[in-house]
Amino acid sequence: MLSNKDKKELRRLAHHEKNLVNVGKHGLTDNLYESFEAALEQHNLVKVNILKTSSVTLDELIESFVHEYECELVNKTGRVAIFYKYHEEGRIKL
Template sequence: MSLTSSQKKFLRQRAHHLKPVVIIGQHGLGENVLGEIDNALAHHELIKVRVNASDREERQQLIDAILQQSQAEQVQLIGHVAVFYRPADEPKIQLPR
């Protein structure tokens, strides 16, 4: 799945008011955290995740692992907060073409 720039813009607008549903802390990215991210994506399609990492490289590694494990698309990254999108089996969000 690859999002166009207009679709990413649309999703960024929708995600603006959202609060992070998952916070990755000092214990890193375990199976429980990945399970919560997967459940949140299945239910909401568009989520924010706060990645509390000590440096940019570690934060990017955690984000890459989330993308690989969840089959989601990264919409935005601002500071420690990343926005992810994955369409559900019955999509609630209708993306523009």
């Protein structure tokens, strides 16, 4: 469980990161899940953007990813959500 201090630091780090995963009109597909999992293992901190054409809501996406990958939601703003899960090989560490 991340503390508020940890979340604040992760939000600061994520500010300069690009969106690693984009959710388009096809919604939550197998390829999207694979991309998210790979990004989570490589970076630990993943910024996900939901495009305007997507039929998926931000809350549906958050519920799906948190349940499926046991990662933590760091922040959600507009159509962007930031997730964190620690991996030893990951690039961003607390």
